[in-house]
Amino acid sequence: MTYRILPILIIIATLSSCVSPKVVEEIKQQRQETFQENQEIKEENTSLSTENIELKDKLSRLNSEITQLISDSTTRAASCRQLQSQLDDLNEAYDLLTAKNSQMMSNKAEETKKVLKELQNTREELLKKEDELLTLEQNLSVKQKELLNTQNELIEREKKVMELQSIINRKDSLLSALKDRISSALLGFEGDGLTITQKNGKVYISLEEQLLFASGSWQVDSRGREALSKLSKALENQQDINVLIEGHTDSIPFGGRGQIKDNWDLSVVRATAIVRILTSSSSIDPERLTAAGKGEFVPIQSNSTSAGRSANRRIEIILTPKLYDLYELLED
Structure with a gap:
């Protein structure tokens, strides 16, 4: 009887150690920081204004995409936290099962297999969610770079417009002074x-x-x-x-x-x-x-x-x- 239970114990112990609480906590912390950074970018984007209609349209589209990415990131993070909670619950159930005597474990073999299967499925789903969240973060980084480039382009355009206006104003002043000089002469x-x-x-x-x-x-x-x-x-x-x-x-x-x-x-x-x-x-x-x-x-x-x-x-x-x-x- 004992030699049949021992492999099951080894499998359970191995699976439960694959995702440590510390790793999950670090992932949660990173997601939170990403969310906060995205919020700051969103607030900064809101303050942008432009006299160039084409650039304003582009900025509006980028802001909309970033908002959607932030929303998706928040949803993914919440899903990860929910899955972690489920994983914790399953680990707790697993600990209770392992505390029972050999006879009880023998009688509950099918239930143990089911729990192991759920643990495996949960772990795979958690990894999948983490991959999706990473992709969202990468997309967000690309959009942030596009937004920064657009902002810089807008600043350069506004600078050039101001320089052009300054030149025009100087020429107008020159002409006005010249007209006055000629009128006097x-x-x-x-x-x-x-x-x-x-x-x-x-x-x-x-x-x-x-x-x-x-x-x-x-x-x-x-x-x-x-x-x-x-x-x-x-x-x-x-x-x-x-x-x-x-x-x-x-x-x-x-x-x-x-x-x-x-x-x-x-x-x-x-x-x-x-x-x-x-x-x-x-x-x-x-x-x-x-x-x-x-x-x-x-x-x-x-x-x-x-x-x-x-x-x-x-x-x-x-x-x-x-x-x-x-x-x-x-x-x-």
């Missing part, structure tokens, strides 16, 4: 066919034909030369400003004179006449100047009236700040 000419406006990041100086040219001519009169000379002095030290001179006509066809055949030619030769006066009246760098003829194709008023045609016959001097630093930042 040309104070006696405003209202006499000259207007100065600032829009779209540029300063526009519009000079009507009456201030510069006789009808059909490209020779600038003395009053116009005086205005252009003062303008060139105001611009010569503005090295970060490019100057575009555009000639414009009305829609009435130009009769032609020498090599000047039509409104296209007239608008171009008038623009180049302005360029020559600007360069001869100051030390302004010619590389900053561009002359262009628009003919009658960019009117500011209707050509159907005399007043409209008069307004369309004009020279526009467009001042544009150089944006090298802005372009470099955009390329980066």
